[in-house]
Amino acid sequence: MKQEYGLKYVSRRTFTHNGVAAMLAAGTAPAFVTHARADEPNKKLGMAVVGLGGYATRSIGPEIAACQHVRLAGVVTGDAEKGKSWAKEHGFEQDAIYSYSNFDKIVSDDRIDFVHIALPNSMHAEFAIRAAQAGKHVMVEKPMAISSQQCEKMIAAAKQAGVLLGVNYRLHWEPHHVTATERLSSGVIGDLTNGNYEFSWGYARALTGPNKDKVKKWLLDPKMAGGGALFDTGVYPIQAACYLTGREPVAVRGFPATRHSELFPKGIEETMSYELLFDDGFQALCRASYSQSFHQCTTLGPKGSVEILPGQKGSVFGQSGTGNPNPKRLFVNKKEIELKQTLQQAVLLDAFAVAIKQGNKTFRTPGEMGLRDIRIVERVYESAAKGGLKVSV
Secondary structure, eight states: OBOOSSSOOOOTTTOOOSSHHHHHHTTOOOBOOOSSOTTOTTSOEEEEEEOOSHHIIIIIGGGGGGOSSEEEEEEEOSOHHHHHHHHHHHTOOGGGEEOSSSGGGGGGOTTOOEEEEOSOGGGHHHHHHHHHHTTOEEEEOSSOOSSHHHHHHHHHHHHHHTOOEEEOOGGGSOHHHHHHHHHHHTTTTOSOOEEEEEEEOOHHHHHHSTTGGGSOOGGGOHHHHSSSHHHHTTHHHHHHHHHHHTBOOSEEEEEEEOSOTTTSOTTOOSEEEEEEEOTTSOEEEEEEESSSOEEEEEEEETTEEEEEEEOTTOOSSOOOBTTBOOOEEEEETTEEEOOOOOOHHHHHHHHHHHHHHTTBSOOSSBHHHHHHHHHHHHHHHHHHHTTSOOEEO
């Protein structure tokens, strides 16, 4: 089934990687009128970060200064002192520090154009809906929510309010992943046959290591996380299989495993191996695990392979952090293609701001894409519960 959303196949003549502007130019949608500052194209839009945990602190905050179209205008946090620290560092007024309880007051704060939700998974839907009802555009972290029903409510709220809803699938702008998609669509390795995609990290080791008290524990709560490794990082292999092939799976199989049952409670699988089956015969073998750190992104065809590998101190699917790129390498038929390393959050946020200012009706990674992925995740869990039987998507 052909992919409806996201990174589109484009020719090398129409897509270049010479900076942010070229990345933002591809794939824009028809315009519509909103309250966004479309009449001030050079003015940076105000963003409020919702949730100031480790992810926001390490990855989002340090890249705001690199944005061409975004400025930090406020935060939403349960820790007022942390909010004051962010205000001092980023130069916004302290009356733009909101709590989770008074969050709805942002409706009257014209300094804030959109919110970036970086909360535990179970809180995404509530705050996305509240933000939309306050008339603010919404960027939400992955996974979009913990159920397809929540995703549907988020999409409905955004449409009713006339605001843009995007999911932080930053790799749709990352040059190595974009170029891999481009080369695959050109037929460089022939008709695609199968792929191997994995995003695993050493959560088990972190839970027992010297810094175990600093490790986020909400990932161990099924009500907050939604599930285990599949919910945490498993959407990345799903994403890769879809955008690299330009198609969506029609069936899945899931095979869970938990080696460290003393660490991972019921409902939090340590590992999920899963197959994505496509109507053209393409098969994606995927894996997400908390047992060890390992990334893989290899797509095969009769004429060769396209593979993304980690660069020095980087990872295949990893985000940029502390204001530095996460290095990646791309190989097409074993030959490396040199590409620019980017600040992924800054590029994503700029793309979202440009879409808002242009009045676009949709975004390259819209809520509908997040819903699609959660539906696939749910079908993988259904298959796993049935002993790995094939389940239609």
